Amino acid sequence: MNISAIRKDYSIKSLDISDVKLDPIAQFNAWFDEAINAEVLEVNAMTVSTLGLDGTPNARILLLKGIDTGFVFFTNYKSEKGQELEMNKTAALTFFWPELERQVRVRGKVEKVFEEESDAYFFSRPTGSQIGAWVSPQSQEIASRDYLSIKQIAVEKEFAEKDMVRPPHWGGYRLMASTIEFWQGRPSRLHDRIRYELQGDSWVIARLAP
Template identity: 55%
Template structure:
């Protein structure tokens, strides 16, 4: 297909795979997320833990990128990164974030908004040492989001550290670890025909979750 203004405007998909009703959902959004996530796993989707992470500066200038969900429970949704990265600096200024999961094959989307804090250091260390050796070295080497002279600079440093830690435990860098997004709002979106999609939102108010249906 040749890309034209008309071809772009006419790109559309009719969603028909499922419905989402208030009667069928769990009263706890984390439990509902677990149900949907398990269904994404059962459908063998490619990396269902891929999520968009949106952050903002203290002045409200937003940025977004793809990261991987590495755990979730009633306390929140966990991902790991360089604390000195672009997103890390923004979270230091403004500890709030939004997450988006999009599972196209299931015609589903989940949006999460909440407050962000660092996970306990021992949890970061435990996860760090569960990663492949190369990923551990990479976390030590990369000054994430900073300007570097060339890729050769990174790769030369990797060679040095691989030799240094060939028979040793790689220490977790102080600048690397986990964040947890504690949700204050979660929205479950199910594609429906004619763009009349189902949208169910959970909002945390005065210690409990309030459930509403939103217009598509």
């Protein structure tokens, strides 16, 4: 297979400054709704990029679970990403919706959500996912799959005898954007890129070269 020969030309839509909303969160919500209507696979999947403890970039796919004043996601606070966010409270998110030939890039500071928010989302999850949050020492080395199976049985037994509670090491983050870029694929790799940049209390909108 000649990997360098793999390419796709984009031609579905265009994007101009005159087309976008003044607020990037409103613009994101509009695009997100379009992605839902287009039945994009895993529409809320996003790449979360952090700065590794060794100073190198680190990235993984997570699911967006809320959008209000910022972008909300949940994880184990003791995981690799949790440790990285504890040391460097900034991150980047990347959404890719190939069915619409669109990409959204978000950068900003990250803060933990209120415990009440973490509780509300935790108890909205299926019981199996709640148990999984107790079972997995996320990102740590384990001897085998059996470790998880044995611990799962123990946790299921424990919470069969008492009410479920949220693990103290599990909860949410909210990324407060300082930069959001909307990318629309166009023919001949001359893509449309519209960037929102927070300057003071106002968003400044600009077109970028592809």
